Each structure stands twice: as C-alpha cells, then as structure tokens.
Amino acid sequence: MTTRDFEIANSVLVGDTADVYFHRTMTILRNEGMNPEVVMEFTPERGGVLGGINEVRSLLTKVLPETGREVWALEEGSAVNRKEVSLRIHAPYVSFGLYETAICGILASCTGWASAARECVEAAQGIPIVSFGARHVHPSVAGIMEYSAVVGGCVAPSSVLGARLTGLTPSGTMPHALVLIMGDTVRAIQAFDRHMPPETPRVALVDTFHDETEESLEVARVMREKLRGVRLDTPKERGGVTPALVQELRARLDQAGFSHVDIIVSGGMTPDRVREFVETESPVNVFGVGSYISSAPSNNFTADIHEIEGRPAAKRGRIPGITQNGRLGRVL
Amino acid sequence: MTTRDFEIANSVLVGDTADVYFHRTMTILRNEGMNPEVVMEFTPERGGVLGGINEVRSLLTKVLPETGREVWALEEGSAVNRKEVSLRIHAPYVSFGLYETAICGILASCTGWASAARECVEAAQGIPIVSFGARHVHPSVAGIMEYSAVVGGCVAPSSVLGARLTGLTPSGTMPHALVLIMGDTVRAIQAFDRHMPPETPRVALVDTFHDETEESLEVARVMREKLRGVRLDTPKERGGVTPALVQELRARLDQAGFSHVDIIVSGGMTPDRVREFVETESPVNVFGVGSYISSAPSNNFTADIHEIEGRPAAKRGRIPGITQNGRLGRVL
Amino acid sequence: MTTRDFEIANSVLVGDTADVYFHRTMTILRNEGMNPEVVMEFTPERGGVLGGINEVRSLLTKVLPETGREVWALEEGSAVNRKEVSLRIHAPYVSFGLYETAICGILASCTGWASAARECVEAAQGIPIVSFGARHVHPSVAGIMEYSAVVGGCVAPSSVLGARLTGLTPSGTMPHALVLIMGDTVRAIQAFDRHMPPETPRVALVDTFHDETEESLEVARVMREKLRGVRLDTPKERGGVTPALVQELRARLDQAGFSHVDIIVSGGMTPDRVREFVETESPVNVFGVGSYISSAPSNNFTADIHEIEGRPAAKRGRIPGITQNGRLGRVL
Amino acid sequence: MTTRDFEIANSVLVGDTADVYFHRTMTILRNEGMNPEVVMEFTPERGGVLGGINEVRSLLTKVLPETGREVWALEEGSAVNRKEVSLRIHAPYVSFGLYETAICGILASCTGWASAARECVEAAQGIPIVSFGARHVHPSVAGIMEYSAVVGGCVAPSSVLGARLTGLTPSGTMPHALVLIMGDTVRAIQAFDRHMPPETPRVALVDTFHDETEESLEVARVMREKLRGVRLDTPKERGGVTPALVQELRARLDQAGFSHVDIIVSGGMTPDRVREFVETESPVNVFGVGSYISSAPSNNFTADIHEIEGRPAAKRGRIPGITQNGRLGRVL
Amino acid sequence: MTTRDFEIANSVLVGDTADVYFHRTMTILRNEGMNPEVVMEFTPERGGVLGGINEVRSLLTKVLPETGREVWALEEGSAVNRKEVSLRIHAPYVSFGLYETAICGILASCTGWASAARECVEAAQGIPIVSFGARHVHPSVAGIMEYSAVVGGCVAPSSVLGARLTGLTPSGTMPHALVLIMGDTVRAIQAFDRHMPPETPRVALVDTFHDETEESLEVARVMREKLRGVRLDTPKERGGVTPALVQELRARLDQAGFSHVDIIVSGGMTPDRVREFVETESPVNVFGVGSYISSAPSNNFTADIHEIEGRPAAKRGRIPGITQNGRLGRVL
Amino acid sequence: MTTRDFEIANSVLVGDTADVYFHRTMTILRNEGMNPEVVMEFTPERGGVLGGINEVRSLLTKVLPETGREVWALEEGSAVNRKEVSLRIHAPYVSFGLYETAICGILASCTGWASAARECVEAAQGIPIVSFGARHVHPSVAGIMEYSAVVGGCVAPSSVLGARLTGLTPSGTMPHALVLIMGDTVRAIQAFDRHMPPETPRVALVDTFHDETEESLEVARVMREKLRGVRLDTPKERGGVTPALVQELRARLDQAGFSHVDIIVSGGMTPDRVREFVETESPVNVFGVGSYISSAPSNNFTADIHEIEGRPAAKRGRIPGITQNGRLGRVL
Numbered sequence A, B, C, D, E, F: 001m002t003t004r005d006f007e008i009a010n011s012v013l014v015g016d017t018a019d020v021y022f023h024r025t026m027t028i029l030r031n032e033g034m035n036p037e038v039v040m041e042f043t044p045e046r047g048g049v050l051g052g053i054n055e056v057r058s059l060l061t062k063v064l065p066e067t068g069r070e071v072w073a074l075e076e077g078s079a080v081n082r083k084e085v086s087l088r089i090h091a092p093y094v095s096f097g098l099y100e101t102a103i104c105g106i107l108a109s110c111t112g113w114a115s116a117a118r119e120c121v122e123a124a125q126g127i128p129i130v131s132f133g134a135r136h137v138h139p140s141v142a143g144i145m146e147y148s149a150v151v152g153g154c155v156a157p158s159s160v161l162g163a164r165l166t167g168l169t170p171s172g173t174m175p176h177a178l179v180l181i182m183g184d185t186v187r188a189i190q191a192f193d194r195h196m197p198p199e200t201p202r203v204a205l206v207d208t209f210h211d212e213t214e215e216s217l218e219v220a221r222v223m224r225e226k227l228r229g230v231r232l233d234t235p236k237e238r239g240g241v242t243p244a245l246v247q248e249l250r251a252r253l254d255q256a257g258f259s260h261v262d263i264i265v266s267g268g269m270t271p272d273r274v275r276e277f278v279e280t281e282s283p284v285n286v287f288g289v290g291s292y293i294s295s296a297p298s299n300n301f302t303a304d305i306h307e308i309e310g311r312p313a314a315k316r317g318r319i320p321g322i323t324q325n326g327r328l329g330r331v332l
Helices: A020-032 A053-063 A093-124 A139-151 A160-166 A176-182 A185-195 A212-226 A243-255 A271-279 B020-032 B053-063 B097-124 B139-151 B160-166 B176-182 B185-195 B212-226 B243-255 B271-279 C020-032 C053-063 C097-124 C139-151 C160-166 C176-182 C185-195 C212-226 C243-255 C271-279 D020-032 D053-063 D097-124 D139-151 D160-166 D176-182 D185-195 D212-226 D243-255 D271-279 E020-032 E053-063 E097-124 E139-151 E160-166 E176-182 E185-195 E212-226 E243-255 E271-279 F020-032 F053-063 F097-124 F139-151 F160-166 F176-182 F185-195 F212-226 F243-255 F271-279
Strands: A037-044 A070-073 A087-092 A129-131 A202-205 A227-232 A262-265 A286-289 A301-308 B037-044 B070-073 B087-092 B129-131 B202-205 B227-232 B262-265 B286-289 B301-308 C037-044 C070-073 C087-092 C129-131 C202-205 C227-232 C262-265 C286-289 C301-308 D037-044 D070-073 D087-092 D129-131 D202-205 D227-232 D262-265 D286-289 D301-308 E037-044 E070-073 E087-092 E129-131 E202-205 E227-232 E262-265 E286-289 E301-308 F037-044 F070-073 F087-092 F129-131 F202-205 F227-232 F262-265 F286-289 F301-308
Touching: A020 A093, A020 B160, A020 B176, A020 B185, A037 A093, A037 B176, A053 A070, A053 A087, A053 A093, A087 A093, A093 A129, A093 A139, A093 A271, A093 A286, A093 A301, A093 B139, A093 B176, A129 A139, A139 A160, A139 B097, A139 B139, A160 B020, A176 A185, A176 B020, A176 B037, A176 B301, A185 A202, A185 A212, A185 B020, A202 A212, A212 A227, A212 A243, A227 A243, A243 A262, A243 A271, A271 A286, A301 B176, B020 B097, B037 B097, B053 B070, B053 B087, B053 B097, B097 B129, B097 B139, B097 B271, B097 B286, B097 B301, B129 B139, B139 B160, B176 B185, B185 B202, B185 B212, B202 B212, B212 B227, B212 B243, B227 B243, B243 B262, B243 B271, B271 B286, C020 C097, C020 D160, C020 D176, C020 D185, C037 C097, C037 D176, C053 C070, C053 C087, C053 C097, C097 C129, C097 C139, C097 C271, C097 C286, C097 C301, C097 D139, C129 C139, C139 C160, C139 D097, C139 D139, C160 D020, C176 C185, C176 D020, C176 D037, C176 D301, C185 C202, C185 C212, C185 D020, C202 C212, C212 C227, C212 C243, C227 C243, C243 C262, C243 C271, C271 C286, C301 D176, D020 D097, D037 D097, D053 D070, D053 D087, D053 D097, D097 D129, D097 D139, D097 D271, D097 D286, D097 D301, D129 D139, D139 D160, D176 D185, D185 D202, D185 D212, D202 D212, D212 D227, D212 D243, D227 D243, D243 D262, D243 D271, D271 D286, E020 E097, E020 F160, E020 F176, E020 F185, E037 E097, E037 F176, E053 E070, E053 E087, E053 E097, E097 E129, E097 E139, E097 E271, E097 E286, E097 E301, E097 F139, E129 E139, E139 E160, E139 F097, E139 F139, E160 F020, E176 E185, E176 F020, E176 F037, E176 F301, E185 E202, E185 E212, E185 F020, E202 E212, E212 E227, E212 E243, E227 E243, E243 E262, E243 E271, E271 E286, E301 F176, F020 F097, F037 F097, F053 F070, F053 F087, F053 F097, F097 F129, F097 F139, F097 F271, F097 F286, F097 F301, F129 F139, F139 F160, F176 F185, F185 F202, F185 F212, F202 F212, F212 F227, F212 F243, F227 F243, F243 F262, F243 F271, F271 F286
Parallel strands: A129 A286, A202 A227, A227 A262, A262 A286, B129 B286, B202 B227, B227 B262, B262 B286, C129 C286, C202 C227, C227 C262, C262 C286, D129 D286, D202 D227, D227 D262, D262 D286, E129 E286, E202 E227, E227 E262, E262 E286, F129 F286, F202 F227, F227 F262, F262 F286
Antiparallel strands: A037 A087, A037 A301, A070 A087, B037 B087, B037 B301, B070 B087, C037 C087, C037 C301, C070 C087, D037 D087, D037 D301, D070 D087, E037 E087, E037 E301, E070 E087, F037 F087, F037 F301, F070 F087
C-alpha cells in the first residue's frame, strides 16, 4: 500500500477524543516545565495485517515539530507479528502525548479490519472479495473500515466514501427494497438498465420473490448479453446460500446458454464458509463479505516509553531501551 | 435513557457513507417517478441492550418530511430480544432509503457497545464500572462508543468527547508515561496534586516501578488523607491483577491506617474476570473496562420493507405486513 | 396394542432363516434322545418400546405343543427397561429351539422401530407423526416396519401393506415425479383432484419448481376450500425445511385467507429437529418421519436358558433360575 | 460379484410395499393418458459398498417392457461415492414408477449391510470374518442381509437361507443352549462329534461353565486332533473377549501341544474392536460379527427424474439432465 | 482421631531430610546472633482431610523449647479448606526453622492419603473400605500411609506396621502365590484353615484358576459355615470385577445355601468404580482399595512467616499478620 | 546408573511393612513343609524410567540364599515399557515371598519419581533441572525420592540425605524466612556471603519484598561479581513466574552490566510450563522442580509367579512360563 494522506478530524486534533488523563498530564508537565525527548513504541496484541499507519502518519505530520522528530513504522498492509514494534516515535513528549489514545485507536481498529479481510482473501484462493459491511458499523467509520478492508486485500468497497478513500469504483447491485417496490425482479433489472450509465455492470439480486434459479433464468432471458451477473443473498430462514445451490444455478444457467453470467454470493460469509465453497469447487465469481470484516475485533495496541532523554526506560513488565526491528522504515 | 439530540455529520447527510446501490436506487426511482409510502422495520440479530436509537432519531428528524411520517421505536437502553422490531419507519421511501446503511450501522455498533457494557455491569453486582476503552477504537467513534457504554450502565467515560456527549465528569488517573517521565510514582502524584484543581480526585497508578503493594504504601504515606485511591493495572507479563493481590493490598493498606484509599482495578477486564473478583469478595471499589466494551462485536440489524402503499409485502424468508410489538413508542 | 395374529412366512417355519447351528443342535438332541423341558428368557440390550411380541406369539402358536407350554410376555407397545425379561417360554426345548434366531430377530427389529417412533412422538408433543420411511428399508420388511412405527405411536403408515397390517388408512401426498411429469405444481394438484375419490385429502407437494410460499399460494388460489394441506420437503441443497419457513408460510397463507390449509413437514426429521419446531412454536400440522424410524438400530435381544427340567441353570455371567417380573402376562 | 437372479416376492410385484402415493400417481397418469419416457437416477446419501443392485435388476427384468428400456448400474460390491449415480433407468414412467419405494429400499438396506461388512473386513486385515447377525434382524430379511454381508467381504453366512443365496457353506459352532442341556462342555462336543458328518468342523463353545482357558484345555484333551477350534463369546458381564485373553489362551493351548486348534472370537465385535485385536497381534483365526453388520444404518437412496421425453428436467436443488458417470455399465 | 505419639526417625531429627538451605540459614542466623520469635502458618493447596498433624506434633514436642512456645492446629482427620491455616507455630525461629521441609512433607503426604481414603469412604456409603495399597508405595512410608488411610475412614490396614500404628487388626486374605503353589484353591483354603488361629477369618481368593463363581462354590461346599468370605480380584485381562459378576455370584451362593459368605471386591478400585457398585446395588460386603489411596497426589503445604517479634510481616503475595481461624485448638 | 548398595531398614527386613497375608502364607507353607523353587516376574503398569532396582537388589542380597538363586533385572534408569518384565527372581519361595509388598512398593514409587523427572529433563532440552520437592513428601522417603529424581536426570538434589545418597552437592539458595527475618533482601545476601564458605554459590531469592527486577538489580549492585544468580519463585497470587518476566529481567541485568548473573526459576514447574519457557527462548539457566516429581503417581508393579519347580504356571489372565526379555541382565 503506498503512502497516502488523510484528513484528520478537528475533534482529534484538539484532543477531544483523548482520555482525560492525557490532558491532565499535559497541564502537569507544562507547569513543571518538563518536556523530555522520549521514544515511544507501539505493539499489537496479536499478529495480523497492519492497518491505520497512513492515517497515523497524517496525524503526526500535523502535530510533531518539523525538526527533532523521527518516526519509524512498518508499511500499511504488511504482516505484523504478535508484540512486534509497528510504530516508533522519537520526539518531545508534550508534542504528541495527547494523541496516544487516538493513535492506539486508529491502529487497533484498522488492523482488526485489515486482518479480517486478509483471512477471507486467503480463504478465497484467488476469487475476488468485495467489502459489503458498511451497514454493520457506525457511519463515522464506514469509510475508513472499507479503506482498511482494501488494505487487507478486498478488491472493492461498497460505499461512496470507501470508494473515495481507496480510489476504487464502488461495487454493488441493488437492494431488496428496489425489487420489492418495483414488485418484480425482472422489472427491477429493466429499470436499472434504463437509467444506469452503460459502464455500471448489470447485476440482479435474485432471491426476493421466487426460487433463486428461477429468478436468475427469468432475468437472464430478458437481459441476455447485457446481464453481467446475479447475486445470491438467500436469507438464513431459507437455509442461506449453499455450495449445492451455486452448482445447480451454474448448471441451469449454462444449459440455458448463459455461461457469461457471473454468480456473486453474499450473506453471512466468513473464512470458513468461503473455504467450503472453494473446497467443493463451487463456481462462485465474487464473494461479498460483510460483518466478518466490519465487526472484526480490534487488535489492541500498547504504547510504551522505552527511552527518556536518551536513557533506556520502561515500566515493570517491559524491557527498557529501543527494541530492534529491522523491518521498520523511516516515515517522518 | 431520556431522549437527546445528536449532531449528524455532513458525510452522513449527503449519503457519502451509504452503499452505492442506494444512490443508484434513488436515481432509478426518481426517473421512474416512483416514491411509494413504505413501512420499514429494523430487527437485531441477537438480544441485548438497544443503543443508537437517539442518534437515529436525530438523523430522521433532519431528513423525513414533517408530515406523512411516523416513527416508532424502543427506548434507548432498553432490553431488546433477538429479532424484535426495534425501529419502524413509515414514510415515503425516497425520503429515507438512502440512509438504510447509516441507520443499520448506528444501531449495530451502539447496541453492541451498550450490550457489552451491560454484561460487565451485571457481573459487577453494584461495584461501579468506568469505560476505559477509548484507546481501542478509532477516534471517530470514541465519543459515541463511550456514550453507548453509559447507556449500558457504565458510570463514567474516560474521554473528553464521551464526557460531553453524556454530560458526566470524565474519569481517569494518570498514564504510565507521566510516572516514567517523573521518574518515581511518589513524585508523579505530588506533581499531580500540585497542579490539579481540588475537585479532581487524587488517584495514583501504582504498578510502574515497584511491587504494587509497596508503591501503594509509599504513595499513601506521602499523600495521606488526600489520596482518594490507587489504580492497579498490572501487565500480563506480571500475571495481571488477581483477586489475591487486591485482598493483600487492602489488608496492607488497612494495617497501615489507610482504609480510606479506594482500589481501582483495570487491564483486560471482562465479565468473567469481574465475576471472579466479585465471587471471591475481593474489595475492589471501581473496575475500569476497556476493549471488552469498545471492541464488542456489532449486533447486526436487518432492515425489511413490510408494507408498500398500505399493502403487506416482504421478501422471501420474511413475514409480510407490520409486525406487532406493543413495546414500541412513537418518537416522531 | 391389542393382540393380533400374523401370518408367518414358510421360510421361517421350516427354519431356513435359523442359524445353522440350531439345526445341528436339533439333530444331536434327537439322536441323543434328549428333549428337556426348559425355561428360556428374552431380554433387550437397551430400554425402549417393546415391538414384535404379537408376531412372535403367532409363531409360537404354530410351533409349540398345545399342552405343556407356557408363554409369558410384556404387552406389545409397552415400555421395557434395559435387560428386563420381556418374553418367557416354558416348553420342551426341541419344540422351539430352532426358532431362537427368528424370535430374537423379530423382537430386535420391531423394538428398534417402535422405540424410534416413540422418541419422535414424544418430541412432537401432540402433533401427529406419519411414518414415511418405507423407501429406506428392504421391501420384505416395509410392512412390519410400518406396523411397528404405529405400535410406537405414529398415526398412519404410508405403504399399502403397512395400512393392511395396522388397519389404518395410508397417508401420502404425491411424489415429485408426478409434479415433474405434469410440468407444474398447479396442474399436478388439479389432475389429482380430478381423478382421486373425494375422501382422499388433497395435499400438494410445494417445493418442486418455485419457492415454497409461492407454490403454496398458487395452489391454494386454484384449489381454495378443497385444498387440505401443503407438504414441505425442501431438499438439503436448499437448506431443508426450517421453523422460520413454516412460520412465514403460515402467515402468508393466513393473510391470503387460507387458514384452513394444513402444513405437513418432512425431509430428514429426527426427534431433535422435531423438537426445534415445537420449541419455536412453528405451526406444523403433521410431521412425516422417514429414516429415523426405518433405519433405527435394532435393539438386540438375548435368549438365555434359566431352568432345565425344573432346576435353575444358566451360563456364566447370567443368574440361574427364573427372573421375577410382575409385569409379565400369560399369552399362551 | 457376478450377476445372479433373485426371486421377487409377490407383495413387491403387486405394489403392496409401495407408498400409497405411487398407486395414486399411476391412476392419475393413466386417466390423463400420460406415460412419458423418463430417465431416473438413484444416488446414495453416503459413500460405501454398493449392495442390492442384483436384486433390483431381477425386479426390473420382471416389470420393464423388453424394448425401449435401458438400465445402467454400478456393479454389486463396488465402492460407491457420496451422491454418485449408482443406477439409471431409462423407460416409460408408468412401467416402473410404482417400484420407486422398493428399489430405494433394497439399495438402502443392502448397501448399508455391505458397507458395514466391508469396514470389518478392512479392519481385520486378512483374518476372515463370518456373518453372525441373523439373530439381530427380522427373519424376513435375514437371508438377504447375509447375502449382502458376503457382498461386502464376509467369508460365510450363518443361516441356512443366507447359505442358499450365497452358495456358501454356512458357518456355526453350537449354541449355549446345547451346552447347558448337555450339562458339560466336554459332553456337548462329544455328542456333536458323534452325530455330525465328518465334514462339519468340530468347534467348541468354551465359555459356558468355567473359565475359557480351562474349558478349552479340557475339550482339547478329549477331542485332540479332531478339534478344529474353540469359540470365545465371553459375555459383557465378564468383560467380553479381550486381546489378553486370546493371547493367554493361544499360549496355554500351544504349551499343551494343541497348536492346531483355531481361536474364533465373537460377541459385540465392531471394526474398532477388531482393530484392537489386529494391532495387538492377538492370534485370532476367525471373527464372528453380528449386529454391527445386521443393524447397520441404511444408506438412503434418492431417486430423481433428470430427463422427461429427452429434455433435461429436475426439481429445485438438483441439476437437470443426465449426470455423467463413466463407471456405469449397462445391465438391461 | 485422638492424639497419639509417633516415634520420629533420627534422620529427621538431625535435619538430614531438610533442604540444605535451611542448614545454611541456621548457620547464618547463629553467626549473626539472631533468633527472633516468629509466627509461622501452614496452609494446604487444596481442600481435603487433614493428616499428619499428630506426627508433626510429636516432632515439635521433641524440638521446641518447653517454654515460650505455642502450637495451634486443626484436629487430625478434620476437614480442611483450600488455603485454611491448619497449623500455627509461635516459637523462636532457630528452634524449628530446620524442620520446615519435614513438617510440610508430613502434612502434604498424609493429607493426600487421608483425603483420598475419605473420597472412597464417601462413595461407598457405609460399605467398609480396607486399605490394600501397601504394595504401591515405598516401604519406608507404608505404615504411615496406612495410618493416614484409617484417619480418612478406612476400617483396617493390610500391613503389620499399619496395624501397629493404628491399633487395628490387619486385614487380608491370601496371595495368588499361595494358591498357585498349593495348586488348587480348595487345597489352599484348607491349608489356611488348618494352620491359622480360629480368630483369623477364612476368606478365599477365588479367581486364580477357574471362573470366580465356580471357585467360590467349590470352596463354599468344602468349608461350609467356616467360610467367612470370598475375594474377587479378577485381573484386567479378564475384564476386572464388574457389578454383574458380584450380582451373579451372590445369587449363585444364595441358591446353594451360602448366604453367610461375604463378597470382598478389590483390583483398581476408585471412588468412581465404588460408586458404580453402590448405584447398581451390587451386594459387596467389603471393598479393598489400593493405589487410589497409596499413590494419591500430595496436598502441598505452604509455610509462611506472618509475624516477627510481634510485628505483622509477610512476603509479597501474602497478607501480613496472624490469620484468624476459630477452628484451631492449642496442641502444645 | 551404576549399581550401588542401599541400607535396608530393619522394619522391612523383619517384614513389618509387608501385607499381613504374606506372614500367614509363610506360616502355612512352613507347616505344610512346602518351599518350591519359583520364578517370579515383576512388570510395571505403564512405560517410564525404571527406578528402585538398586535398592531392591540390596534387599535381595540380604535375604536370598547365596546359592540356588538367580536374579535378572533391567538397569536402574533405563527406559521400561508397559508390562515389560523388569525384574525376575528365581529362588525358593519362602526365602523372598514375604518381601513382595516391599519390592513392588520400592519399584512403584521410585519408577514414578524417576519417570516424572525424565519428563521434565526432556522438556528442558539441556537446561539443568534441580530437584526441589523434598518439602512435598514425607521425610521418610525424601532422600530416596531425590535419589530417584537424579536417576531420572536431575542434576542435583536439595536435601542433605538426597545429597548423601547420590554423592552430589545439594543445591539451594535461601528460604523466604531468612529474607523476612533479615528484613531486606540485600542484607540477607550480605549475611549469606559473610558466613558461607567460598565454594557455596551466592544465589539470592529476589521476590520477597519488591518487584523481582528491582530486587535483582539491588542485589547485583551490592554483590557484583560475587553474585552467582538470582532465583525467581513468584507466588501464584502475583501470577507466578512468566517467560516475559525472565526476558525482562535478563535484559535489565544485561543493560546494567550483570550478564554473569544466572536466572533460576521455580514454583509450580511442570513439563508443560518448562516447555513454555524453552519454546519462547526465555533465558532460564536452571529450573527447580518440586511436586511434579515428588508427588508423581506411583507406577504400580505386578508380581506374578510364572514357574513352579520348573513347570510353567500362572494364574488366569497371565501367560504361564518365563517371559522372554533379552534386555534383562543378571544382577545376583
């Protein structure tokens, strides 16, 4: 992942999202006239795929003094081991102490999302994964969640903001709401076709009213070569999407002469369920993954001071002095 | 939880955080001249404590037409069952269809946080719980996460923004960084005492350099009646905080005449670990809970149309028509 | 279960189905001039519902001498405990020794079937169970299997022979083959209606071509009051029948004014799956259970001599002398 | 297994063992004047060893028209995979539709028995297995069960009918009843020896009165070279037969000069227990296996129409059109 | 258990069994001229039945000064909780510091043995338990192990030394060696009868050559009223002793008129196996328990100083000052 | 392990530790004038490391007649398989029958201890293990337990008697009692240094008052090159010793210039916990293992007569005649 710049919200810059005790610490140090140069290292609780580093770099660019600072980090999207130093800041403490909460939070959430995406990507063995989870997280982080999913290997986001942050075209078909309002899947895809620009792929959602294979064939018979794909999103109440359903749909589409129509599968996908399709060689063209990525648990980061004014230091339980890690590169 | 208003970010209002297919749906319906009145219901995947309803209400106030709309909901902070209708919107579809992604996302995240907080609160059987997890989520949601933790029963947030949203005083002691920079726990609490207003409680973090019982006694001997409490945050590398440690510390503090000093426990707390302290009657005064609340998995919400222009409707797998739920109250 | 007579196959009467060593034993004893009066007791390996006793009685009636015999047994269909004496024969050994294989075999198979049926009946808590498993056992025992299922509590068999043995009307709808050949579910039920006598209930199989709710409504709209029920037999490839599907179908039928139409559920039903429907109060009217009953494991019976010419006897591991069991009644 | 002909019971031929709905289907189609040519395929639920095909072929020979029919099948006794097409009938539907219940039932039961037998045979790694389970199934299927056990690899049946169907000599020793009646194991084997033709092997059952090793030595001392073997059938109440018992018995027989005496083991044998003897190199000469084979669960078969009048067809969940399987051979 | 005196081995008194660092500590303190009065408390790792206290008291009587000492303890054989203070020594440290290793060791081993015995006794619900485990521990502790088993509730030891320490008559029958050498169980019990004093109960071991029920009846027929009991010790190779075997033996003895003959069961007995006999109401008269008691894991004791010269003291992790325990009684 | 002689306690030689039935057997055989020459073989219940053979040999040397005896055994400390003959005695029965209890007991206990020690040694992959468990067994076997631990691979015992039996220097540091009495860890090690001969290594126990790393550095700063090591024995109440603690302590010692100071780890060590340190490459120099070795379960031995006066013999369940084992060597 190449470096890119992020806009940093004002509430972060003024420290509103910081734990109150950092504000107190700033006051105390200022009053005591202390501002030592320290080295702080950030390490994750578990291994995974590092996310959030580019956003943290954008934040630090804004707050650290231009001289007398040094920031080292692993690259966005690279593998990171349990307890491996992923970020090292060398600067006057008062210039960045207030942002410890925010830096840890960005790294924790983004690394959690990127790692979960990577698990799905690895399970899919080459079949593309699209991020479909915007609806399962608070909208304030929907964009950065999708950006992190792409860092982890997803090929496309589904939200407008995710598209803007990643520079990719957003992926998506149509909601069940459209089909219900149009009253018929065929009518829905025809309306879609009438009003969407030609470059938007025609992909029909085919489980709203009838059996999936039936709706697929009806849609294909009407749209013919213009139909790019069908999306299966069968609800749990009907057993969810199964490998056997995909195999049967592929056979029926092929028998009817629609081999060009892709099959997109979504609904409760996890690495285990993706693997099930891959291992049974079920002919899925694209997987849509939602909450497995968007509600992935954070990978908590710990921030520790390891040097104060050039001398090794550390609290109990941590090893004083800078931790060697040849994989770090200087980013500021 | 009484109703309160939330500011809604512009990116949400313009639909940037929406899945792209909702934008497409809006275009299609507009071009087709369709805008039916629909009833949409929102239901959670699991039971828990409902969060996010106040924020959703603030969003809907901004976007729904003033007449011809009806919104029913459960109260913020009330218990909600698996698949129970928690929100019902009755309005022209085009006025709110674009916000399905955001509404589901707000409810999913906030209900996840509030439910996790409630689990801790119930485990603690009356001992207060403070939200300490701001550092484990992206700062863009740190404030709303803390607000939701308070909805679930926490007595205080730790971030400035969380404090503003909840109207409570933020809780916090001091970071390890301050103690390390001051070079000594006693010196750190003395500096804290010098520069903090009298109403800020003096609570020392006592595991930075020495054994926790030793640091506690040193701090107490210097601060005497002014010391409000000590916080134990022993790292995993030293076995974490255990019930036996709390019992021993209480005994040593009491033997030395410091029965007025509270013991605050934090670090990897979960309902199970909280229960362990409660069941062994370990004298904890306050628990600080971090990532159990802040990285709680979302409780995914499903949005389903159940009526179109007054007629029952539903996709396969869902029951057409309005679902009866006497617990709903009208909020708009 | 009242006593009834069974026809005994000639191959059993001539001993063709006996283990060869019983033939040898008959030869040896005859040549030695021995024919002691013995008491033989039959006990099951596990608890359950006793089956096969009526058929065994019919066999013994044919082979035991009219005088000097005494047969005691538990009643067909009564509960039997592990190792409880269920049958006791007191007669000259040569008159029945050859039939030990057949008697044990009848009791083992029939008790296995009756016990499995009872488990389903108990799980269903009053909802009727129909035996649908003839297709999963060899036709030579299809009839007696269905008779045993009725002994265990099923309300009807599905085969003609099962109906003859139990004196009940056979239950059944239509096969998928008929629907496929007619090319349409509606056409199939209409043909059924045309050619079946009025007393045969009109029950449509509704999962052949389209979604189950859709086919059900189509069929109901055409047949109206004449439609007695619909049968759901969704294949595993489509997730099987789920409680949510039954609930939705009921709601859609009711909304369309077809509350009189019953819902029959079949396909891989077991006591656990039946319980799932019962516990979620899913409105099933009849369950069809197949291989859980028809391939139930035999409950093996052991035959032991406990008295020879009036003296207690037994092989090692068994207790000599007649075993007391006040629940036995004299049947011959 | 070479092809052989089976007698088909009249109750099967007249359809008495069929599900009643097939009778109804025949009536409807006849009245509608429909009799399309269809292709029906039969597939098992699990992998195993195919049984029953020869009997099904005998049935089809009797009912299908001599021209215009085509039947393809895997060979009796060959391995079959989960869901693999094992039988394909191409004929006018009305000529065989009535027999779907019987055909599925024959294949399900026989494949279950043959597969269980094969598991034991494979566990025994060359030590012969004899079918001893006639006493654990209904006598109406005792013969065909034993035939299927031989299809799966057993070397001999124990019943007279099983012997007739397989063309093998039935195997067996003597029942406990004979020993009890004779009052002494030595006297029993001597009587056996007096009255049995010389070609019947002298095998004594040695656990009726005394310890197995003791009875074996007593019998061997009296019978000497005429003794072919001893059978251990120790009841569960005495711990069953163990590898250590077989090893000790072999050692004691050899020390006494009776190395020519075989050891036959029976009583609750399963593949796992057989493997235990094999892995401890316990010198068993023959295993007798009973209920593991005779109450093996059926391997349910599904019958699906895949072509009607030359056009691909299938119900939902199945793939339309003939399924390729190069292993099938034409049998009619 | 009433107090009794134990002889203390010289190697213990001179400190040979002590950890070497206690010798060093004695030297250092002597050279430093230090001998503070201390309070040391001993607590077990798990709950159980306290053993070894009487032996420890005997040791302390020998080494503590007659004045200025105070020893408090729970009673031998009483229940003790996890971490409960079981022994408290108040004396000049140099007078007993050397014996910390021995005191902890005595308490650990004896409490382990007594607790295991109690588990068996509770499982047996009134049926007496005899200690048979001398052969599974080093002879240097065989006597004290048996004494501890009696503390835990066993009714008799089996060794001569165990008998001397407990003041009970040792229990025992005859070894297999005697039966093998005499060549016959009947001859063995007859020789036993000839040479043993009349007060020694005649109990025959009945599993050496023949089946247990057979040997029992042979012995009973010869010894008649003189036979007190038979002992079943069936080896694992024959399946061990089972409840069914005991039931059968009881029935056969009673049928033959030997209701006065007791049944003693031994061989691999554990609380679980004892419970199996009790729950099936198998008529066992006495259980012999061996290695479950004699190789019970030690219940490790911790020795902690809680007061030095009247001031509370403790190492980290323990609470300073005397621990209240109203159940302690003064023993010295 | 080379052969060595053991002193045998008088209570063993006079048979006080024997089961009483052996005394009776001796009386009976003497009165009957029987003293056959027998072969008795001893086999363990599980595989492991053989212990106790040297002590048994010393016992047999004292009791067997000098001529007409033959004793074969595996070597002390060699691996032994489940049920492998480890000791074979060929001698007149009356000369050693009384000692069966003692011989089995010695082998059972010592083999249990040696095997547990070996498991730790293997887990430690070259890092030395010291036996620290004297405090967890009765002092009467503390010495022989430590001898057996050395047989299993430990490098040193901790007790004086263990040292005498093994000919090794006992290992040990100082007890918590000394540190508490001296009131300070530094003062304790200084006193130790003053009064101990120069060859005794200076090893400080560093977890009594402060954090382990802090006490270690204080001690090292005072003792400098004279400090040989520090011992970590952190109590469970403080989380026990963890790999992270060892890593941190090593780093802090090295940073302060004390790379020559060894780290000794003890407290609840088991093979699993030792492996955890080894796998994380935590720089431990010595492990102290206590109750895992000293309360290891006995490995019960069975004694069986296999020959009487030259003829094969055995009780039921065992194979008559001498068992071949080429690994046995003649020891008497």
